Amino acid sequence: xSFRHLRKSFGGRKLLDLGPFAIGEGEAYVVTGDNGSGKTTxxxxxxxxxPGEIAGFEFQGAALTHGKLPENVRHDIVYVHQHPxxxxxxxxxxxxxxxxxxxxxxxxxxxxxEQAIAWAxxxxxxxxxxxxxxxxxxxxxxxxxxxxxxxxxFLLDEPTANLDGEARGQAIALIRQxxxxxxxxxxxxxxxxxxxxxxxxxxxxENGKLLEV
Amino acid sequence: xxxxxxxxxxxALLFSGDAELWTIIWISxxxxxxxxxxxxxPAVVLGYVLAQKRFPGRRVLVVLIQGLLSFPxxxxxxxxYILLTRQGPLGSWALLFTQEAMIMGQAVIAFPVLxxxxxxxxxxxxxxxHETAVSLGASPLRAAMTTLLEVRFAVVAGVFNxxxxxxxxxxxxxxxxxxxxxxxRNIPTAIALETSKGDFAQGIALGVVLMLFxxxxxxxxxxxxxxxxxx
Numbered sequence: 306x307s308f309r310h311l312r313k314s315f316g317g318r319k320l321l322d323l324g325p326f327a328i329g330e331g332e333a334y335v336v337t338g339d340n341g342s343g344k345t346t347x348x349x350x351x352x353x354x355x356p357g358e359i360a361g362f363e364f365q366g367a368a369l370t371h372g373k374l375p376e377n378v379r380h381d382i383v384y385v386h387q388h389p390x391x392x393x394x395x396x397x398x399x400x401x402x403x404x405x406x407x408x409x410x411x412x413x414x415x416x417x418x419e420q421a422i423a424w425a426x427x428x429x430x431x432x433x434x435x436x437x438x439x440x441x442x443x444x445x446x447x448x449x450x451x452x453x454x455x456x457x458x459f460l461l462d463e464p465t466a467n468l469d470g471e472a473r474g475q476a477i478a479l480i481r482q483x484x485x486x487x488x489x490x491x492x493x494x495x496x497x498x499x500x501x502x503x504x505x506x507x508x509x510x511e512n513g514k515l516l517e518v
Numbered sequence: 519x520x521x522x523x524x525x526x527x528x529x530a531l532l533f534s535g536d537a538e539l540w541t542i543i544w545i546s547x548x549x550x551x552x553x554x555x556x557x558x559x560p561a562v563v564l565g566y567v568l569a570q571k572r573f574p575g576r577r578v579l580v581v582l583i584q585g586l587l588s589f590p591x592x593x594x595x596x597x598x599y600i601l602l603t604r605q606g607p608l609g610s611w612a613l614l615f616t617q618e619a620m621i622m623g624q625a626v627i628a629f630p631v632l633x634x635x636x637x638x639x640x641x642x643x644x645x646x647x648h649e650t651a652v653s654l655g656a657s658p659l660r661a662a663m664t665t666l667l668e669v670r671f672a673v674v675a676g677v678f679n680x681x682x683x684x685x686x687x688x689x690x691x692x693x694x695x696x697x698x699x700x701x702x703r704n705i706p707t708a709i710a711l712e713t714s715k716g717d718f719a720q721g722i723a724l725g726v727v728l729m730l731f732x733x734x735x736x737x738x739x740x741x742x743x744x745x746x747x748x749x
Contacts, residue, residue: 354649375640376655384653390646393668402664403654 306351306382306458306489309361311483321357322513328458331487333414334423335500337518338510344493345387347461347510351491352384365457380407381457387466389447396427396446399435403454417453425449425479441472448479448504459483461492477502527719528726538699539720543727546704549617550685554623554632561629565636566662567648570648580637586630591623592689598623599693615696620704623690628680635676639669671742678735685731 313320320343328334338344350357359371364378374382383403391399401418409417411424422428425445429502430438435451438446444464451459464480465473477498483490484504500507507518531539600606602614605668613619647668651661668675688706696713697700705724712721 346600354653354736379652381519382653384649386646386650390650391643392647392650392664402651402656406655406657406660454655511591 306364307361308359308363310359311347311350312358313343313350313355319513321510322351323347323515325361326515328489328491331489332459332506333484333488333490333492333502333504334506334508335492335494336508336510336515337495337500338493342510343513344510345462348384348462348491348493349377352382352460353379353459354384380454383454383456383458383459384460385444385447385451385462385464387463388440389443391438391443391446393434393436396430396433396435396438397422399446400450400453403450407454421449421453423453426475439472441468441475444468444472444476445479446484448476451479452483457489459488459490459492461490461494463494464492465494465496521718522570524718525722528723529720531719533721534724539723541700542703542705542708542724544687545617545702546685547702547705549620549691550624550681553621553684554628554677554680557625557628557680558632561632562636562666562673565633565638566640566666568633568637569643570642570662570665578712583630583633583637587634589627589630590689591627591687594626595690595693598626598690602694608700612740614694615698615702617695617702619694620691620702623694624684624687627690629685631680631683632676635679636666639672639676641667642672643669673678675742678739682732682735686728 306324307325308323309325311321311323311326320396336344336347346355346357349355353371353374357371362369362371364381366377369375369378374386380425386463388416392402397418401414404414404417422431425448427442427445427449430442430446433442435443448461448464448499461480465476468476471495477496480490480492480499481502484502499505564579568576568583571707598619599614601608602611602619603609604614613622643665648661648665648697651664656664686706688710691697691704692707692710695704695707696705697707703711705728709721709724709728712718712724
């Protein structure tokens with residue numbers, strides 16, 4: 306994914322004013338910045354969840370109009386909220402939701418869901434209603450729900466915020482694996498351990514500009 | 519009037535399987551449930567659209583729906599009567615004084631209740647539910663269905679409230695149904711008629727049935743709340 310220029314203003318205040326930026330295949334980026342610097346907004350704009358002014362927006366070499374992302378592009382980008390939302394169904398249904406949306410049904414979906422459940426280590430949570438899961442467990446289910454779709458780009462918003470101890474370690478282990486498997490990731494976070502993952506490039510967002518650290 | 523004697527007689531009527539009484543109850547249930555079945559899908563769609571989309575005239579529609587919540591049912595009956603009367607624009611349909619006319623009237627009465635509940639339910643939904651569905655690749659229709667499923671308890675609460683409003687309304691049913699025995703006589707119109715005739719036993723028996731419906735709705739809503747749907 307690349308763009309030549311990305312701008313976003315709130316009530317006359319320019320929040321983002323980014324120059325050329327590109328995320329290559331298999332590259333992982335961390336974006337840090339103070340609270341309110343626009344990290345989440347940047348991810349949400351790229352995910353198509355928030356309007357923004359983008360010039361020269363391209364994905365896989367194809368020019369895009371922001372706000373009207375074609376289905377194949379929408380299917381190649383997955384955004385995970387800081388506090389992931391799980392549907393009030395089951396863990397397995399949550400992980401299989403995107404597969405169902407892509408028309409993958411029956412045995413194939415069940416097989417992929419099983420793989421994702423094993424990958425995220427959430428097999429023991431199968432029978433637990435999603436509303437009863439802890440923050441760390443929700444984050445792992447959300448990462449499994451994203452990974453099972455094999456997107457070309459993961460947009461992860463503060464995946465370890467509000468997690469500590471074992472839960473944080475488990476989330477970092479899953480993200481490390483995504484990086485090692487040559488997935489493209491753009492992560493908004495402050496977590497030193499994530500920033501220092503091998504292969505991770507670090508950008509800092511300040512005064513609306515992205516600066517490589 | 520000997521109130522106790524009438525009440526005793528009312529329960530005797532209820533438990534003896536009195537055909538006339540149970541026909542009235544059946545007509546009430548049939549008309550109200552069919553009216554809800556017709557009104558619920560478009561009302562929920564309208565509530566969803568008003569909650570999720572921004573378009574010119576949206577606020578006017580919201581105010582209109584809220585205003586229609588307290589619209590007198592007898593006025594709905596009057597408008598429908600004018601439309602369906604032999605000289606009216608829909609007179610050729612020959613629906614006046616039929617159950618179909620009552621169903622139309624009750625669907626109109628239930629519609630704003632159902633739409634208002636759906637609107638409030640979707641507005642109160644966690645915005646991440648829709649965003650998550652979209653981000654996982656759901657089409658607009660699938661994302662809408664997912665959002666509605668997430669707030670299903672609040673939407674169903676609207677259906678119960680709509681049922682409560684139409685099962686007990688008398689004005690519209692009387693005007694467009696005509697209170698014809700065995701055809702369009704439902705619980706509220708029968709209570710009004712029997713009371714005016716001085717036959718309190720049947721009125722009390724039907725009143726008990728109406729109150730049991732109200733109790734049933736309250737229990738169903740409490741069960742929904744217990745399942746965590748409503749906070």
